[in-house]
Amino acid sequence: MAAETPTLIDPRKTFGQAVTDLAASDDRVVVLSADSGLSSGFGSFRERYPDRYYEFGIQEHGTTGVAAGLATTGKIPVFAAIAAFVTNRNYEAFRNDIAYMGQNVKIVGRNGGITYSDLGPTHYSLEDYAIIRMLPGVVVLSPQDPGEIREAAKAMIEHDGPVYMRIGGPSIPDLFPQAPFTIGEGRMIREGSRATVVTTGTITPEVVVAVQRLADDGVDVELIGMPTVEPVDAALIRASAHRTGRVITVEEHYTRGGLSAAVGEALASSGIPVHAIGLPHEHIVTGTYSGLLARYALDAAGLYERIRLLVR
Amino acid sequence: MNTVPLQIEAELARLNVLRMVRAGGSGHLGGALSCIDIVTALYFATMRVNPQAPKDPNRDRFLLSAGHKAMAQYAVLGRRGYFEETLYDTYGSVGSKLGGHPDLHKLPGIEANTGALGHGLSIAAGMALGLRAAGNGGRVFTVLGDGELPEGANWEGASIAAHHRLDNLVAFVDVNDLQISGPTAEVMNMEPIADKFAAFGWNTVTIDGNDIDAVLGAVSTADGEKGRPTVVVARTTKAKGISFLEGTLASHYWKPTVEELDRAEREVHARIDNLREWNDHGC
Numbered sequence: 001m002a003a004e005t006p007t008l009i010d011p012r013k014t015f016g017q018a019v020t021d022l023a024a025s026d027d028r029v030v031v032l033s034a035d036s037g038l039s040s041g042f043g044s045f046r047e048r049y050p051d052r053y054y055e056f057g058i059q060e061h062g063t064t065g066v067a068a069g070l071a072t073t074g075k076i077p078v079f080a081a082i083a084a085f086v087t088n089r090n091y092e093a094f095r096n097d098i099a100y101m102g103q104n105v106k107i108v109g110r111n112g113g114i115t116y117s118d119l120g121p122t123h124y125s126l127e128d129y130a131i132i133r134m135l136p137g138v139v140v141l142s143p144q145d146p147g148e149i150r151e152a153a154k155a156m157i158e159h160d161g162p163v164y165m166r167i168g169g170p171s172i173p174d175l176f177p178q179a180p181f182t183i184g185e186g187r188m189i190r191e192g193s194r195a196t197v198v199t200t201g202t203i204t205p206e207v208v209v210a211v212q213r214l215a216d217d218g219v220d221v222e223l224i225g226m227p228t229v230e231p232v233d234a235a236l237i238r239a240s241a242h243r244t245g246r247v248i249t250v251e252e253h254y255t256r257g258g259l260s261a262a263v264g265e266a267l268a269s270s271g272i273p274v275h276a277i278g279l280p281h282e283h284i285v286t287g288t289y290s291g292l293l294a295r296y297a298l299d300a301a302g303l304y305e306r307i308r309l310l311v312r
Numbered sequence: 313m314n315t316v317p318l319q320i321e322a323e324l325a326r327l328n329v330l331r332m333v334r335a336g337g338s339g340h341l342g343g344a345l346s347c348i349d350i351v352t353a354l355y356f357a358t359m360r361v362n363p364q365a366p367k368d369p370n371r372d373r374f375l376l377s378a379g380h381k382a383m384a385q386y387a388v389l390g391r392r393g394y395f396e397e398t399l400y401d402t403y404g405s406v407g408s409k410l411g412g413h414p415d416l417h418k419l420p421g422i423e424a425n426t427g428a429l430g431h432g433l434s435i436a437a438g439m440a441l442g443l444r445a446a447g448n449g450g451r452v453f454t455v456l457g458d459g460e461l462p463e464g465a466n467w468e469g470a471s472i473a474a475h476h477r478l479d480n481l482v483a484f485v486d487v488n489d490l491q492i493s494g495p496t497a498e499v500m501n502m503e504p505i506a507d508k509f510a511a512f513g514w515n516t517v518t519i520d521g522n523d524i525d526a527v528l529g530a531v532s533t534a535d536g537e538k539g540r541p542t543v544v545v546a547r548t549t550k551a552k553g554i555s556f557l558e559g560t561l562a563s564h565y566w567k568p569t570v571e572e573l574d575r576a577e578r579e580v581h582a583r584i585d586n587l588r589e590w591n592d593h594g595c
Contacts, residue, residue, distance in 0.1 A: 068434075
């Protein structure tokens, strides 16, 4: 059977357009750029709303503080830049000015995970779920396909409080019919009995293919997409885990502190094993994105093998 | 103008600081007292604020970038009517609304949760941008410490405020010359402070920051400045107003004996009596 080549869509343009559309009906929405707005998909926002687009140059800490200050005056600042820089570089401002002050600011990390595969560890974000989910009151979103990005953007703007959203960089396929997004709600992608696979974000397209191949081979696993990493949908995970008796998490993040930890915490008293698949806790090499996914067995073929061995 | 009533207010605020230290047993007294004349002048003679409507969107904003000077703001907010002054007696107790650093969730009149240094200027710039967009004429005042200037984030905020021409932003630098490890000039010399801000594009004014008349003059200069934020380099004395603590490192985080506290209060009371006499009889 010849596989159809799916249409691939730029997640940054999708996100930027979604926010631009939302801004038409909510004049509180303003966009902050640290020399990062245009590459985050905000070109048309800047054209349409020049007086709601603020440029600060390359300075993530200061821009995060400005976002908090703007929010105190009733604005809804959306600050998008490279994920590594809007989580690590500005972490104390994120922690104190956004989280502790409880400000209605939306920080968006693009090119999350290893999607900047040619640029190396300085430009990877493999600890962002972990460090941002440690901040009380901050929602962490990680939508999985263009439709989810659009709906998550809407949910993010409508949510009254701090949000961190991570999106990727390379173009991605449509996976699901577009549907309203509820923060904290997981998505049952495929029901199964042998194990529960929980995944999120940029890696979901690979997992979907891997799980389908397993099903074709008679290995029937359940697949849950978790586009909200914090707060994770603990009820859905527990119900599924109790049915299947085994949980595997897959994420484009270190196997520490991120989705695997959130899922593990949800199942801590259950006795059900959780196996974490992600990036090893080391400084990751550079190369093509598809090449890196293959090297770390995070492409569909690698995931197929690893999940098959785990449920054998 | 006759600033004696304001000077009396500043002294009453000093008494509130001593009251908090008495309740909690210790606190960042030195920096609170070096900037308290500035904070008093702003809240009593300059800022558009309404203690009965502390969240009024048209209010002017005040935030401490040097959050450890919180007692100065608390001392003035209570005097200004934001809360009952009996609250001062909870300072240092578990769950008090008056923490060692300010928290907007706990106390009316607090605009930012500062304490980690170097954050205030960027937050203030964001507020100034938002108020300018709202077109309500709102101004933002912040107090930085000289000791926090090496934090790079200050200079991110300084560049933002200048680039975006935030003439509704006034930053005071409370230059009391001392920080926890010693003289600021020895720990990390950031002089000439005014020149640094000027190089970023700020309007600069240098004053005696313990002179209320000078503080009011600086604000009126800032109000007349168009297209540029203003920095007021306020030369002050650490622990100003407590003779045996002025200019001492021990005052940075003061842990007094009861006798020392009594002595400090007597000094302030004596000054208040003198000021009242002067004000009432003009002699």
